[in-house]
Amino acid sequence: MSNDTHYKQNRKSAPADNTPYRQNRKSVPADNNGKMDSISYFSHHSAWGSYSSFVLGLIGEGGGFILGDVRPPQNNVYIGYKRQNEPLYLLPFVKDSKNKNEKKAYAGDQAEPGDNHPGESITFFREKEIKRELKWATDTWIVKNLVFRLITPFGYIQEPGKLDPIELKFRLNPSIVASIEFDNSESDIPMTGIFALQGMRRPLSDVCEDSLSGAAYGTEYGFGVKKDDSVQEIIDWRVTNELFSRTNQLHRLSNEGGLLFHIKPGEKREYIIALSTYQDGYVTTNRRARYYYTSCFDTLEQTLDYTIKNQKRYISMAQERDTELEESGLNTYKKYMIAHFSHSYFANTELLIDIHNNPLFIVNEGEYQIINTLDLVIDQMFWEMIFSPWTVRNVLDSFKAHYSYNDYISDDQNGNPEAGIGFCHDQGVKNMFSPDHHSAYEMSGKTGYFSYMTYEEVLNWLLTASYYSVLSRDKEWLYDEKETFKAIFSSMKNRDTNNDGIMDKDSVRCKGGKEITTYDSLDESLGQATNNLYLAVKTWAAYINLAALFTRLSLPELSAQAEDKARICSVNIIRHYKPEQGYIPAVFENGNTSRIIPAIEGLIYPYIIGDKDAVSPEGRYKEFIQLLKKHLENVLVPGVCIDATSGGWKLSSTSANTWMSKIILNQYIARNILQIKTDAWDTWDRIHASWQADTCSLFAATDQIASDTGKDLGSRLYPRLVSSILWMNYKTKDAR
């Protein structure tokens, strides 16, 4: 942009719609006796499949509803209570706003008396007065006389077409539940409780006069409680006004709204609040679809009413999940992370129904909003194979049908020969599906991020498909995809032109660029696809899993060939081992000396489909596995792949950008497959949990983190970290 922008700029700059960068808070925490240090961080609270959230938790920052996105809104949230001659006590979720100016817009040059409430006094509970408990399905704030709980019921979800309509409605309801408890039992003065939000513009009773009280914004979101004499609706420019000067009137032009709860002296009462979102009509382009729940509910009010009527079942479902995580035997930090990451995963899930009445499942990619990124699918499968295995198949099928392509090898000298099947990185962005055979992310001529990930996505589809078909025992699907597995084997071999088992050639789509891996924004140690240690081990795993699939498909010859490729691959990786330093360099060219943790990442895939021999230090690949274990032990050292400042895991010795989702995966492998023994596990968990709850508190689950400061670098508000379900050894049957 030139400096020739001579025009006047006499107003404040517009807020950028899309830049979540903000200043972070303090750095790495002290040990706190096994307890979470921070209670001030945003969490998502979302109904599965509704791509919506109620976001709350960062002190001083507000929160509220968001629909079709995951970024925390910054609306005032009023939760508290007041007794006569006492201040109004609120949880510290009010971000002061300009509402009084908005009211002025109606006043012209006329002043109106009665706008000031001289007796108005608001006291926010201090952080140290508040106890916060984030559990798997509940998030609770406890202060003097008040307990507020956000409840995110979830469980095993069958495929919509296989559910009876009654159960379908229960499962797809785009609602969560909250409970608010006011304890006035020790007082002889009436108490007035409040639950209200900025952005609410209508009282719910306009539509639900006989059943619900609450507040809503348009047709899109709102909350309600069962109609009750003790409950009063409020809508005002500053919704707390009614607590200071009772007018019992609704300011319908204003934009803060909610409920007052009138609690008698000596009384303790709990109210159950339904919080729902609703988006009508077709929401996607190119592949037209609408939210699946619109086939069960016609309006926001119906979802709220249904939620209130079914509150017991929802709450008990949430309690079951809480108990399961509580009883998992994991430490506090792991429990916190699993809970936190699950919440952000739900926030990104979206179940649609297309114009042919078929379900279309999407996980959106956090702040980037990319549709079904295939290198996230492979992490999220650990969760989905437990709670919704059909969504894994749904996504694999849509990749196969719409986002695969016949690829060629970038090799001008040999006329760019055919490579065979390739898979796209994703299916589009922000509810806009890309044209068939093309992702939203990938571009030609790139050597870093935005380049093609063809080869890795081929592996991702295959490895996800192998896990799905083995765990689900869906033999029909396995046989249906026989030709796909053969095509993938062929495509992998074609890209290994020197037959050393390791990928050599990029997709012709790169057009002068180079293929990259999912670690797109790390440095060269994990960036490029060719001659890459991480991808080579993942390739080895893919051949192992292909061999297993071919055996299941009664194709013994192909199985043997695949196993042979795995063997060749492992031998050639071993060749790069540097015995004197005890590691394998990240990239097998240009004298690279980066040490990387994800050298071991591929090991998980044979393991999860049951081929424990392949990954055993005593098995048929024992030399390979022992070497990788040695590599790992030698890199898990402060200053190498343990960050010297924070003590947290650092995926690459040469990059300060570390990814929590991959720490989860590699820790699981280190501990459960390679049997790494150390007493550092709890310390590492504490550090990693603190990154989420403290230094990345503005963003809910965050993947890309600076390993030294613990601050967010990217991939904020992310679904992928739900692979932490691995820690629980949770089984499919547990969820049913």
Added chain:
Amino acid sequence: MSNDTHYKQNRKSAPADNTPYRQNRKSVPADNNGKMDSISYFSHHSAWGSYSSFVLGLIGEGGGFILGDVRPPQNNVYIGYKRQNEPLYLLPFVKDSKNKNEKKAYAGDQAEPGDNHPGESITFFREKEIKRELKWATDTWIVKNLVFRLITPFGYIQEPGKLDPIELKFRLNPSIVASIEFDNSESDIPMTGIFALQGMRRPLSDVCEDSLSGAAYGTEYGFGVKKDDSVQEIIDWRVTNELFSRTNQLHRLSNEGGLLFHIKPGEKREYIIALSTYQDGYVTTNRRARYYYTSCFDTLEQTLDYTIKNQKRYISMAQERDTELEESGLNTYKKYMIAHFSHSYFANTELLIDIHNNPLFIVNEGEYQIINTLDLVIDQMFWEMIFSPWTVRNVLDSFKAHYSYNDYISDDQNGNPEAGIGFCHDQGVKNMFSPDHHSAYEMSGKTGYFSYMTYEEVLNWLLTASYYSVLSRDKEWLYDEKETFKAIFSSMKNRDTNNDGIMDKDSVRCKGGKEITTYDSLDESLGQATNNLYLAVKTWAAYINLAALFTRLSLPELSAQAEDKARICSVNIIRHYKPEQGYIPAVFENGNTSRIIPAIEGLIYPYIIGDKDAVSPEGRYKEFIQLLKKHLENVLVPGVCIDATSGGWKLSSTSANTWMSKIILNQYIARNILQIKTDAWDTWDRIHASWQADTCSLFAATDQIASDTGKDLGSRLYPRLVSSILWMNYKTKDAR
């Protein structure tokens, strides 16, 4: 709010969603030889009934699409061209943004080469180089080698139920048209033209591969041209990049998009662009309805395609309107204002279809978004009785059915006796219909704005109904409403407890407050309803029009009674005349001495239903009319109701808040009914036009203006000023 907000506020404050206050530009203009002084102001460009706009025109401020609102978006708008080795020339509608930072969000700690374009040079056309012509249906920017025109076709619209489906589609299409002409005829170098917007996220060809090229945002809005070899789609973080470094790739994750036009040396080419908005599903609450156009079009792409196919008819329709205004004989300022005000009116119009398949017409109240404010309906009827008389009836009917009520008089001592029918101020806000019998605006216990307008709204319904039934000759409707007219007469009489023809008692709904008038935010001279000169004259007019209706309804006795009330009313107004100073005070109590122009406002209503005798200085109310004329002549004096600083009209001597819509109405009465002779008319027009084009340039049509500085005080982006159609003496038949 107490100061006890102890929590950290370590981020920038969130932008208020709802505060359009901004710093204004220079003050009152010099005469400029009968030409408009400023070309830098926002205008709406909107398809009738779609409650959406393409906003453009304020230099340095961007613009773009908005849907379900009228506030100007601040997205970069790129319109220009480039030749090799020359800078990119753009119209000055780019508001610099943080797009490059957004791209960074994907990069983690990795830098990508190739982001900088050292040869990049952009030159914005300067204000003095640009010629802008805002006509009735077109808005054109002409600079060297480029003509860009936004075309808003409009005309007479029949009731949807009476239109054949083909015509319905043509009329309800939520689209406007643009033309862009590149003149490379004098050059031997190829030229590349650009039309692109920030906020566009997908290329149109994803869905319209064979027919259209363009860009869109989700399912909601976009633009397209007919597919052509010379046209290229672009999507990028900075959409101009492609002009500096050709990559011919779409950055699908970014958010600027549009078209490049490749113009050959020696060539001059024009492209027609369709600009459409589309909102699917039910959009209103309480009374559920969706946009009527959704019954004619399924998707955004269909509207774009249809617009391109029907471009000739749309363009010729717009040209007809342009010609009509051009040939009106009005001065430049009036032509400008009519055009500008018409554009903002369209922006606020919304045609819905309800769940019973009935049309539901809304005019939204500018920045306030209030649904069908009844004291705006009476101003907008001057326009609608020409272009869509059935919408006037539609709104009257919905007020009668849903937003009228049986009222009581605020008179505790006499047990609050029944008053009879009252009408609400409005029907809700922001697509949220209020419960039956209640407005969004009115509240109890108020003495200024937000109080009830019961009495004035009764007059407004009646006067609008009288104009509708007389002009439309809709006798069936007139007879259907016979009982309503009788009830209104009764209600008016009941509120005049001392039978002096002037309202005495407020609605019981005021509960200790006082009824107000439409002039809610002016001072007491126009604020209160009782004993108010403005409202008294309007009451007189209402009795005159009631008498005429009763005659038409063959109710001679009631007609005589109404005429008698008019006579009593006029006599009692005359009583307050102060002969020594030659004016009637604005309020008949508390020694009020305000002088107001709207003393004459009521005169228009007998006049427009054809009772010219009633308002003639020689007619049956000659003393009254002569007195009002004298009053007006005596207040139209600098320092009284002509602002001493600006020279513009000031509705009240005691308030600096003046309203353009009411200036229009009262000027029409002064000139056409009272035959005020002066050579100041053109000067006044120049001043009033400059308020819109200069001091209120941030807001498109603005109603409430500071009479001294010309700056906006409220009622921004307003529909009501379309009463300026009165200036044209335009007849219903002209529009058909």
